[in-house]
Amino acid sequence: MNMTAEYIERSRGILATIEQQTEAIQLAASWFSQTILAGRMVHLFGSGHSRIMVEEMWPRYGSFAGFNPIVELSLSFHNLVVGANGQRQAMFLENVPGLAGRILRNYDLSTLDSALVISSSGSNVVPIEMAELFQQNGIKVVALITKQHAEKSTSKRQDGKKLSDFADLVLDTGAPVGDAMLTVPGLDTPVAPGSTVGGAVLVNCIKAEVAQLLTQAGRPPTVLSAGNVVGPEKAVSLFESAYDEHAHRLAKLYQRVGVPSYVSEQQPTPGPEQL
Template identity: 35%
Template sequence: MYAKDWLNNAHALMHTIEESQMENVKKAATIMADSIQAGRWVHTWGCGHATIPCEEMYPRIGGIVGFHPLCELPLTFFTQIIGQMGIHQFLYLERQEGYAQQIMKNYDFSDKDCLWIFSHTGINAVNIDMANEAHKRGMKVIVYGSAGFTGDKPGRHSSGKNLFQCADVVVDSCVPLQDASVTTQHQFDKIGPLSTLGFVSLVWMTVCTVVEILEARGVKLYINPSHNVPGDTTAQQRLDAAIDEYKKRLKVL
């Protein structure tokens, strides 16, 4: 059964992440905790399906204020597939040098901020430029993706580097570069990708670790609560407090 094959691959991936990445997750979470404690931001970035983990962490029930998505619509919304904002345009843009510099001009970054980039292969120019531009502004760069499988393969960038070679901290998603994981009987290409599962799992491993670090430091946290639980009479008040804190931090951008 193809469904069981995918589940087996997913279970194996979770085990590999647990066995190999806990220390790297803690290193990444410590940098993020420093930014949030300073009243600043963990900026999150991804292209294509790598925007899914950015959308997952905030606003989200159980997420905390301190994560700011840098989502560029042409690199995010290509679900029309053809026509305006189609896949052809998206693939072209993510490979172009110089685009990230224009995106970064829109914000007032601080050297107390950090940038969290999601990229499965780490080879496209816009992600590499985002990392380089963040470093120019004094930010630390954290990259999650298939670092072990990409290795030292050159990226689509004039520097010859891939994204993982531009990071201060790398967390390996442990997903093979092909991403799709299930072999079928009659098709050339595999089905059943794993990268989104790996990314979202690592997001919550990381955010939970950030919370653990900040709690130990005595830092007040603003958690996005569930506001759909009958009988919870203070949920809206807690939600409003979280949104107010987000709004306050947003003024510095």
């Protein structure tokens, strides 16, 4: 079998693993839809390459407001590989205790919120602490991990706890230990990871289930759509409306965060229609 055929075959196995998690996917979607219907946001977090799943959820074509993508450039901008902003620094920082708390200090969290924390190994400190802090704030946490890989990985946290220890629900990408799925004859290290395939399928399944639940509740989402599908004028309208809705939701996370001020306690200025 050639490499392409083998990778496709392994990916079919990943899809089968995801299909077996349908009930868990629907449960995650139920929690997320409740958050969105309450006018709040689903917090998304992933460090390193797990950032890919955050961006897959929102914002992009076929997605909608209601999700708060928490992407720290210091943990995920490693395109330069070496030198300033390189991979070594990012890998170091994602295991610094306390960083998750400094990130979440920026938000006024609510028990109405929910969260999706992504980490293939489930063993790095920052995503583990993220999930722990969300739970401490009464927020339901969905962890997206690679189960086989996580079970064989050693936690970088001193107490040995992993992301799954702070999750109300765990989803599995279906990739193998080490993530890479193919063995090339003559090469002693496997290539071609699979967690991105599984992760992308999982988040889009969740997204579709949430869209259905919102629509059934009478609050159909404003979906970012291509001009060649809905027409250029409607596409612009959808984008502007969805981005504005995102801003309105995000404002609630900032309005009364942290130390009170006269601004945070100030009542909204009446609009012309209220005068």
